Amino acid sequence: MLTQITKLPLxxxxxxxxxxxxxxxxxxxxTAAEYYEGRVFLYGALLFGFLTFFLAIAMADRPRSTRHRRHLMALLGLFVLLPIMLAVPFHQALRTTTFLNAYVEMVSALTTTGLTLFPDPDRLPKSLHLWRALVGWMGGFFIWVGAIAILAPMALGGFEVRTRFGARGSALDTRLGAGHSQITRVADFSDRIRTYGVRLLPIYTGLTTALWIGLVVAGETPFVGLVHAMSTLATSGISPVGGVSGGVAGFGGEVMIAVFLAFAISRQTFASDMQHSETPSLWRDPEIRLASVLVVSLTGFLFLRHWIGAYEVDEELNLVAGLTSLWGSFFTVLSFLTTAGFESQAWEASRNWSGLETPGLLLMGLALIGGGVATTAGGAKLMRVYALYLHGLREMEKLVHPSSIGGAGTEARHLRGRGAYMAWVFFMLMALSVALIMALFALTGQDFESAMILTIASLTTTGPVVEVAVAEPLSVVDLSDPAKLVLAGAMILGRLETLAIIALLSPEIWRR
Structure with a gap:
């Protein structure tokens, strides 16, 4: 029975x-006495359960193509078509919004963007808050599995930077742990999805449970703690209380969340290196090292900026205020780098202490950089930035010593060469995507600032940017219907990345 299920279309x-x-x-x-909402979800499960059952029967014996495009199409269908089904119970349970709003909300959750059309937490019942967080949590897991099982062997999603192509268009170093060296080369994508899904699900669920327990121990209520735990592992930033600052766990809860945000920095934190059977040192991972440098340096910059600002306005300088400002900067920088978008409860105190405005441009820049490859984080990915850094460093060395030979091994030479080239191609495509999406938003009547913020929030899957990057949060629900469709398309594009869309349209992919 299980074998027959796994043979169905993704x-x-x-x-x-x-x-x-x-x-x-x-x-x-x-259990929460929301009986109407409970019936809606139960009836939705029955309705779509029958529909799924009939589709499974109709497609059970149909021959399936082994071409790569089928799996890319499945990923695209995941973010375009599945939210239609997910939006039905949301729309019916809320009753005071349009189906388009419900669809955009589900696209935002499934792509782990977390951009909500309902910023007032009291408007949604608890069951809908749980549904948003659960959809985002599932979206994060789908991204984990899809990145390693589908995008990695096709050298997409950031893997193109480190991939050395042996067989035509196939990555040779996309293995998850010991004992799977042959899966990458010979297994069908469906087998890869099943294998990696079974291996990653206990890790993903266990990490979420551990964080949930930690938040509850820190003083958070079980419901809010569960939503925040799922949103942290998925980096969706979804919250039933307006963010972690609205919870009761305090700084202890933020420390817990900051620790688990490390799983959005590098896949090495939950899966062994895909080039070696032994477990590597985390500190030797370039993504972790680059993220550490960014977080520490920017936190220090913001702290010194706050300190100088407070000194200039002759405010009282004390240890408690300084440490509060330091933690607020550290947590917020880490959160936006991993595209979770949580704002520390000390962030407001830090701004008030300094007397300076919110550095929204800096937060958007962090979101553009993003987290690690094959993680739930969005953005450009740290590995691409690291490849360009190595290339730039080597070029400056050649200016001083034109006849020098770059060392540091085969891997470093590859990153400085083809890796940097692929990273540069991606950044050019991302720049074109930003220009195109901003132009589409402008055609729907948005001004330049609003179009830029909505574009960055959607393409980097960092929805909270619309609330913290400007003095007055943007009202997404007031956008026109065409603007909401552009927003949904931009979130899907940001999740799949432009390279995957181009690969899907490539004639070579359709022949494979």
Whole structure:
């Protein structure tokens, strides 16, 4: 039975998983005395359960193509079509919004963007907050599996930077742990998805449970702690209380969240290196080292800037205020670098202490850099930035010593050469994507600032940018319908990345 299920098309399997997921908010709604919402989710599970069952029967014996485009199309269908099903119970349970708003909300959750059309937490019942967080959590897991099982062997999603192409268009170093050296080279993508899904699900679930328990121990309520735990592992930034600052866990809860945000910096934190069977040193991972440098340096910059600002206005300088400002800067910088977008409860105190405005441009820059390859974080990815850094460093060395030969091994030479070239191609495509999306927003009536912020928030999957990057948060729900469609498309583009879309349209991919 299980074998027959795994042979179904990926989108049908994901529909079945979503049907089972609807039972969780249905049961929670009944315990929270939200009986109408509970019935909506239960009826939705029954309706789409029958639909999924009939689709499974109809497609069970159909021959499936082994071409790569089928799996890229499945990923695209995951973010375009699946939110239609996920939006039905949301729309029916809320009753005071349009279906388009519900669809955009589900696209935002599934792509782990976390940009909400309902910024007032009191407007949504608890069961809908749980549904948003659960959809985002599932989206994060799908990204984990899809990146390693589908994008890695096709050298997409950031893997193109480190991939050395042996066989035509195939990555040779995309293994998850010991004992899987042959999967990358010979296994069908469906087998890869099943293998990596089974191996990663206990890790993903265990990390979420551990963080949930930690938040509850820190003083958070179980419901809010669960939502924040799922949102942290998925880097969706979804919260039922307006962010971690609205919770009751305090700084202890923020420390817990900061520790688990490390899993969005590098895949080495939850999966062994894909080039070696032994477990590598985390500090030797370039993504972790680059993220550490960025977080520490920018935190120091903001702290010194705050300190100088407070000194200039002759405010009282004391140790408690300084440490509060330091932690607020550290947590917020780390959160936006991993594209979670959580704002520390000390961030407001830090700004008030300094008397300076919110550095929204800096936060958007962090979101553009993003987290690690094959993690739930969005953005350009740290590995691409690292490759360009190595290339730039080597070029400056050649200016001083034109006849020098670059060393540091084969891997470093590859990153400085082809890796940097692929990273530069991606950044050019991302710049074109930003220009195109901003132009589309401008055609829908948005001014330059609003168009830029909405574009950065969607392409980097960092929805909270629209609330913290400007003095007055943007009202997404007031956008026109065409602008909301552009927003949904931009979030999908930001999640899949432009290279994957171009690969999907490439004739070579369609022949493979």
């Amino acid at each position: 989108l049908v399997i994901l529909m079945g998983i979503s049907v089972l997921a609807m039972l969780l908010p249905a049961g929670f709604a009944w």
